[in-house]
Amino acid sequence: MRLILLGPPGAGKGTQAQRIVEKHGLPQLSTGDMLRAAILAETEVGKRVKAVLDSGKLVSDDIVIAIVSERIDQPDCANGFILDGFPRTLVQADATEAMLAAKGIDLSVVIELRVNDKELVRRVSGRYSCASCGSVYHDTDHKPGVEGVCDKCGSTHFKRRPDDNAETMTQRLEVYYKETSPLIGYYYAKGKLKSVDGMAEMDVVTSQIEAILADL
Numbered sequence: 001m002r003l004i005l006l007g008p009p010g011a012g013k014g015t016q017a018q019r020i021v022e023k024h025g026l027p028q029l030s031t032g033d034m035l036r037a038a039i040l041a042e043t044e045v046g047k048r049v050k051a052v053l054d055s056g057k058l059v060s061d062d063i064v065i066a067i068v069s070e071r072i073d074q075p076d077c078a079n080g081f082i083l084d085g086f087p088r089t090l091v092q093a094d095a096t097e098a099m100l101a102a103k104g105i106d107l108s109v110v111i112e113l114r115v116n117d118k119e120l121v122r123r124v125s126g127r128y129s130c131a132s133c134g135s136v137y138h139d140t141d142h143k144p145g146v147e148g149v150c151d152k153c154g155s156t157h158f159k160r161r162p163d164d165n166a167e168t169m170t171q172r173l174e175v176y177y178k179e180t181s182p183l184i185g186y187y188y189a190k191g192k193l194k195s196v197d198g199m200a201e202m203d204v205v206t207s208q209i210e211a212i213l214a215d216l
């Protein structure tokens, strides 16, 4: 099973990807993690990434594709993988198709999580996490059992990501609609797209995704 989770920031891709990882044992490939791992492992591509980042530039599509390609060749991806947060543009989507085709494999499905903007802003701007263990909470949707104390580790220190606010979120959504949302039509045209109602309860979204995966 080779799948992509597609959707705007705050749509719940991370949560749902984590659940697919647990249920199906597929590795979740996040480009950020892969870039860091390649740098640490000092692979050829990793050295190029480090040089680019050290010079304060953005890593090019070619390099990211090379990293994803290397990662997919690892034995734990033999039964499939989940691509998380990638591809983000049509150029990257085309390059991904070509890279997979060269390996003689293809995507199984692209699952789109549909959530409206108002809800995305509400979700993201209420989000915070435990400063010690990283457990994620929300001002109204998911508070710790005891106010101000992390359920998981008991810490009383919490933090908010600086980009988790309404203003930054609006900018992130603009980028998403401009650069990433064209992928919805792109994969639809290839017969790969399945959409789920991301406004539903998390468990309901999971069931919708499981039904799609069971159908593959």
Ligand SMILES: [Zn+2]
Residues within 6 Å of the ligand: 130, 131, 132, 133, 134, 135, 150, 151, 152, 153, 154, 155
């Ligand atoms: Zn904690």
